[in-house]
Amino acid sequence: MLPAENKNFREEKEMKVEKFNMREVSKYTSRYGIFITLIVLVTVCSFVSSKFLTASNALNVLRQTSVYCLIALAEGIVIISGGIDLAAGSTMALAGIASIPVCVATDSIFLGVLTAVGVGILCSGISGAITAFLDMPAFVVTLAMQMAIRGFIMVRTLGVTVAKTGGKFKILGQGFIGGVIPTAILVMLLAVIAADILLRYTRIGRNLFALGGNREAAFASGINIRLYTIIAYVISGIFAGLAGYMYMSRINSGVPSGAEGYESNGISAAVIGGVAFTGGSGSAWGIMIGAMILCIITNILNLMGVDGNAQKIVNGAIIIFAVAVDMQTKRRR
Amino acid sequence: MKEELKLQFKNISKAFPGVQALADVSFDVRKGTVHALCGENGAGKSTLMKILIGLQKMDSGKIILDGREVDIADARTAQNYGIAMIFQELQVQKSLTVMESMFVNRLPVNKARLVNWKKVREDTVRILQQEEIRLEPDTPLSKVSLSDNQLLEIVKATTNGADIIIMDEPTSSLTEREAARLLEKIKKLRTEGKTIIYISHRMEEIYGLADDVTVMRDGQFIATKPIEEIVQQELIRMMVGRELTDVFPKHTTSSEGEILFEARNVSFEGVYKNVSFQVRKNEIVGFAGLVGAGRTEIARGIAGFDSYDSGEMYLHNEKLKNKNVSEAIRSGIVMATEDRKKYGLVLCRSIAENISLPILQKISRFLFINFRKEKQEIKVYFDRMRVKAQDTNTPAGTLSGGNQQKVVLAKALICEPDFLILDEPTRGIDVGAKYEIYNLMNEIASQGKGILFISSELPELLGMCDRIYVIHEGSVAGEIKREEFSQELIMHYASGGK
Numbered sequence: 001m002l003p004a005e006n007k008n009f010r011e012e013k014e015m016k017v018e019k020f021n022m023r024e025v026s027k028y029t030s031r032y033g034i035f036i037t038l039i040v041l042v043t044v045c046s047f048v049s050s051k052f053l054t055a056s057n058a059l060n061v062l063r064q065t066s067v068y069c070l071i072a073l074a075e076g077i078v079i080i081s082g083g084i085d086l087a088a089g090s091t092m093a094l095a096g097i098a099s100i101p102v103c104v105a106t107d108s109i110f111l112g113v114l115t116a117v118g119v120g121i122l123c124s125g126i127s128g129a130i131t132a133f134l135d136m137p138a139f140v141v142t143l144a145m146q147m148a149i150r151g152f153i154m155v156r157t158l159g160v161t162v163a164k165t166g167g168k169f170k171i172l173g174q175g176f177i178g179g180v181i182p183t184a185i186l187v188m189l190l191a192v193i194a195a196d197i198l199l200r201y202t203r204i205g206r207n208l209f210a211l212g213g214n215r216e217a218a219f220a221s222g223i224n225i226r227l228y229t230i231i232a233y234v235i236s237g238i239f240a241g242l243a244g245y246m247y248m249s250r251i252n253s254g255v256p257s258g259a260e261g262y263e264s265n266g267i268s269a270a271v272i273g274g275v276a277f278t279g280g281s282g283s284a285w286g287i288m289i290g291a292m293i294l295c296i297i298t299n300i301l302n303l304m305g306v307d308g309n310a311q312k313i314v315n316g317a318i319i320i321f322a323v324a325v326d327m328q329t330k331r332r333r
Numbered sequence: 334m335k336e337e338l339k340l341q342f343k344n345i346s347k348a349f350p351g352v353q354a355l356a357d358v359s360f361d362v363r364k365g366t367v368h369a370l371c372g373e374n375g376a377g378k379s380t381l382m383k384i385l386i387g388l389q390k391m392d393s394g395k396i397i398l399d400g401r402e403v404d405i406a407d408a409r410t411a412q413n414y415g416i417a418m419i420f421q422e423l424q425v426q427k428s429l430t431v432m433e434s435m436f437v438n439r440l441p442v443n444k445a446r447l448v449n450w451k452k453v454r455e456d457t458v459r460i461l462q463q464e465e466i467r468l469e470p471d472t473p474l475s476k477v478s479l480s481d482n483q484l485l486e487i488v489k490a491t492t493n494g495a496d497i498i499i500m501d502e503p504t505s506s507l508t509e510r511e512a513a514r515l516l517e518k519i520k521k522l523r524t525e526g527k528t529i530i531y532i533s534h535r536m537e538e539i540y541g542l543a544d545d546v547t548v549m550r551d552g553q554f555i556a557t558k559p560i561e562e563i564v565q566q567e568l569i570r571m572m573v574g575r576e577l578t579d580v581f582p583k584h585t586t587s588s589e590g591e592i593l594f595e596a597r598n599v600s601f602e603g604v605y606k607n608v609s610f611q612v613r614k615n616e617i618v619g620f621a622g623l624v625g626a627g628r629t630e631i632a633r634g635i636a637g638f639d640s641y642d643s644g645e646m647y648l649h650n651e652k653l654k655n656k657n658v659s660e661a662i663r664s665g666i667v668m669a670t671e672d673r674k675k676y677g678l679v680l681c682r683s684i685a686e687n688i689s690l691p692i693l694q695k696i697s698r699f700l701f702i703n704f705r706k707e708k709q710e711i712k713v714y715f716d717r718m719r720v721k722a723q724d725t726n727t728p729a730g731t732l733s734g735g736n737q738q739k740v741v742l743a744k745a746l747i748c749e750p751d752f753l754i755l756d757e758p759t760r761g762i763d764v765g766a767k768y769e770i771y772n773l774m775n776e777i778a779s780q781g782k783g784i785l786f787i788s789s790e791l792p793e794l795l796g797m798c799d800r801i802y803v804i805h806e807g808s809v810a811g812e813i814k815r816e817e818f819s820q821e822l823i824m825h826y827a828s829g830g831k
Contacts, residue, residue: 202700203693210690213679220638220668220676221690221744222659280681 034274034289041296049303059182061292061299063173063250066184069291070243071262072269073195074124074236076287079270080199081232082212082279083138087127087145088240089262094153095119095241096248096258097162104166112169113245120241121234123149128233132226146263153256162254173249184246188288191239196284198235208232212279268315269294272322294318338400339364339528340385340497345394347380354380355391358554360547362497367519367529369543369560371572373791377552378532382499386418387411417490418499419483431477432457432470435489464488480511484518491527498522499530502625504538516542534623534828536565548572566821573791573820581796582772590614592650593783594666594752596635599644604630605807608644612752612783617774619798620787621823627807628787629671632754635785636668637661648752662691667750669741671757671787673734677741680730684722685711687729688743714743719769735766742773753777756787771797791820803827 045052071088078085085091095116103112123145130141175183199205210218211228219225243266247259273290275282297318301311340362347355355377362368370378383389385396387408395402398414405411429437435457443449457470466484474482483503490498500519504512519529519542533539539546540560548555548571555571590613600606605627612618620628634641637655646653648665655661661668670676678687688711689696696706715725718739722732729740738758745753755774759767774797778784788794794801795818803811803826811826 201702201704203697203702204700206686206690206693206702209682209686210679213681214675216676217679218690220658220670222657222662223690224657224659276681280679 034272034286034293038289038293038296041293045296045300048300051303052300057299057303061295063182063184064299065288065292065295066182066188067243067247067250067262068265068269068295069188069288070191070239070246071259071266072273072287072291073191073284074120074239074243075263075266076270076273076275076282076284077195077199077208077239078124078138078232078236079267079275079277080212080279080282081208081228082215083128083131083229083232084142084267085124085127085233085236085240086139086142086263087123087149088142088236088243088266089259089264090146090149090153091120091123091237091240092244092247092259092262093256094123094149095244097153097157097244097254097256099245100162100165100169100248100254103169104164107166107168109168109171113172113242116245117238117241120237120239120244122237124233124237124240125230128230131233132229150260157254157256159256161256165252165254170249170252173246174252184250187242187246191242192284192288195239195287199282199284204228204231204235209280212276213281264315264319265294268319268322271319271326274326276326277323337364338362339398341395341397342381343395343397345381345384345391345396347377347384347389347391353552355384355552358394358549358552360554360557362528362530363545364528365523365526366544367523367531367542369539369546370530370532370549371534371539371546371568372549372555373572376549376572378549379501380552381549382418382501382530382532385411385497386416386499412493412495415494415496416499417493417495417497418501419486419490419503420501427473427475429474430470431461431468431472431474431485434474434485435460435492439493460488460492478511480507480515483507483515487518487522491522496526497528497530499532501532502534503531504533504535512538534824536568536828536830539568540565550574569821569824573824581793582768582775590616593648594635594785595647596631597645597647599631599634599641599646601630601634601639601641605634605804608807608809610802610809610812612785614781614783615778616799617778617784617786617797619794619801620785620804621791621794621801622804622810622827624789626804626827628804629756630807631804632668632756632785632787635661636666636754638668659691662748662750665749665751666754667691667745667748667752668754668756669745669758671760673737673741677744678729678737681728683726684715684720684729684732684740685725687740688714688725688747691744691748710747714747717746718743718773738766738770742770746777750782752783752785754785754787757789758786759788759790759793767793791823794823795820805829 051057071092074088075085098119099112099116102115103109106112127138127142127145130136131138172183172187177183177186199208207218207223207228208231210221210223211225211232215225218228243262244259247262248254251258269291270282270287271277271290272293273282273288274286297314298311301314306314338361343359345355345358346353358377358381372378380389384391385405387405387410396405397403403414405414405416426434432453436453441449441452454470461468461470464484466481466488468477468481477485487498503515507515516538519531522529531543543560545557546560546563546568547557548568550572555574592611593614593616594612595610597609599608608631610618620632622628630639633639635646635655637658637660640656646655653664653666655664655666674680679690685707689707692710693702696703696710711725720732720736720739720743722736729737732740742758758770774784774786786794786798799815801813801818801823802809803813803823805827806829810829811822813822
């Protein structure tokens with residue numbers, strides 16, 4: 001081979017290597033971007049408030065994250081599959097309240113959780129079935145369900161808080177394992193692992209991604225899109241029901257107006273955590289980090305003494321920011 | 334005979350990335366005539382008309398209107414010059430009522446600068462009576478038939494002051510009676526001194542209506558002639574004229590193999606009727622026809638995308654009841670759709686996930702995907718299709734059109750179909766990729782499978798197929814064997830000839 005040719009060849013190869021690296025770098029920043037955001041946020045917050053990194057505050061944040069993360073998983077899964085659930089907050093409340101009498105009567109945490117999950121499946125399943133079979137926009141269906149479920153709670157409880165919760169109801173929300181690790185965090189981790197397995201290792205997960213990414217293409221690939229729309233909502237209902245149980249268990253009472261607006265927390269956390277609002281992409285661990293980021297921001301605003309209503313303004317801005325970043329990265333592709 | 338020139342195209346050229354859509358096109362349109370514009374799909378007719386109505390800019394050339402050069406910068410300018418187009422796929426705003434649509438953009442106002450609805454109503458009623466269109470001013474357009482909508486568009490254009498009216502295959506979706514009414518209307522417009530540019534593939538219409546005919550081919554002007562001076566055979570030859578310069582790798586075939594797939598009198602109300610055809614093993618069978626003739630719709634019925642009303646389909650002599658796509662795939666029929674982005678791929682997901690999507694059930698134990706098996710399967714088809722991508726984790730949306738098409742094909746082949754339907758598999762991809770796809774088709778056919786090949790490019794059909802069925806208005810208009818292949822014969826059947 002002539003030397004000149006050799007040189008050319010080498011140059012070409014080097015260029016390829018460089019290109020390859022750039023690609024890898026951008027791949028890693030997009031994959032671990034929110035993780036980096038989380039670390040930066042924790043660092044900044046620790047400077048802003050000296051209380052932030054104390055053990056008690058950290059535990060508080062993590063416990064709050066548990067509920068946020070569960071509802072974000074519920075929202076994340078429907079959003080990934082191309083839908084949305086605006087009834088998630090109401091579903092949480094109904095599931096939590098319904099589980100209390102069961103827990104009291106049977107003295108079993110398991111049956112209480114099962115009840116909450118069952119209610120979640122029922123509520124979200126109805127939304128899913130209406131969306132799938134009547135070809136209605138999920139936005140409208142779940143908005144109507146939000147009102148209907150909340151109305152149902154008020155009718156049944158007459159707006160009175162369920163205070164008799166027995167001895168066991170509060171354990172999952174307030175308890176510790178081995179006196180150190182809050183049970184709430186364990187529940188969250190188990191849920192995230194389950195969701196991660198579902199999304200990445202099963203064909204249900206693949207089909208949900210396909211459904212949200214391109215409904216027509218999913219149809220043309222032989223996926224029963226009605227069935228999978230319902231499956232998405234049913235799975236979402238499991239997490240919403242669990243979120244409801246954890247929410248009520250943490251405050252150890254059944255508040256009829258509880259979890260109001262939690263659907264927007266869930267949507268925010270999911271989108272911050274990398275779930276594409278247009279459907280088709282996202283991950284369970286990302287959703288968990290999104291929930292953490294949201295909780296840390298709420299927490300630091302509390303520590304700084306920012307008033308609750310002003311916090312809502314910040315939350316609104318965060319949603320817009322997160323979606324804008326998502327759209328920008330897509331456009332660049 | 335009127336010799337006054339209404340419109341002159343002078344040396345018009347227009348290039349799109351990779352394609353010379355129009356090359357130095359010049360011809361004249363006489364005032365008060367119906368001027369037919371003919372040519373195959375992709376000949377450049379639509380591009381030329383889009384330039385005329387200001388939807389596209391030409392790269393070079395002149396448009397001369399009534400003897401003066403005009404610069405048609407946008408749709409509004411075209412409207413001001415009195416040029417209107419009635420599109421093939423009418424884009425009406427279905428929520429408007431007849432009278433709202435009639436006066437859209439020019440609603441009369443009263444002294445208070447509010448819309449004078451009384452006047453709108455009166456004028457609409459007057460115009461409807463004048464034109465003998467039996468419609469109420471308050472009827473929403475969604476309830477108005479396509480035929481009436483077309484007439485409304487024409488009336489709207491003329492009351493708006495249009496004197497050049499372009500019609501793009503206006504009768505393609507009309508019943509015979511509706512078409513007759515439209516043709517009468519066009520003749521009436523001509524007697525009123527309007528100039529009509531009429532795009533059509535239907536010979537009988539062209540010969541019954543046109544004064545002059547211009548033929549275009551591959552973006553070039555071929556000829557303009559008075560209709561009396563050209564016979565139908567010659568016109569068709571001018572339209573398709575090009576020799577088959579493309580090279581097609583031809584497989585050796587026997588059209589005498591056993592029957593693989595058969596459709597018997599399959600009908601779908603209002604879409605296709607009594608469709609019967611056969612595909613043998615080792616055979617590539619073409620579906621030719623004009624856009625909108627129903628080729629894709631028939632294929633969708635076979636592949637389980639839509640249901641059909643009556644008729645039977647057989648694969649390996651077994652009656653099929655493909656209620657949905659997954660049943661069709663399981664029975665051995667797979668369709669690679671023409672619309673890659675809509676029906677083909679989930680663009681935000683990886684190549685691998687796209688390819689394995691239809692066979693997830695097969696490679697899963699209970700719900701869990703067997704990743705090793707998946708990887709093996711994907712690799713076979715990824716390599717076989719020679720998809721140009723770093724690896725199978727690349728998002729499908731980042732690939733070029735040709736490579737996306739290869740992924741679509743890989744996705745179809747991984748189902749191991751016995752009968753493969755390819756709808757416009759080479760649309761919008763470069764020559765090299767086309768050639769690879771042709772080779773692949775031959776390879777598949779030689780393995781005892783059958784292919785139904787839908788294409789709007791005649792040379793490709795003639796080069797690849799063993800037999801061709803021509804579809805015209807939802808029915809099989811003719812079957813052509815390889816020995817009898819000619820573009821003229823296909824165009825003859827496709828434009829409704831017997």
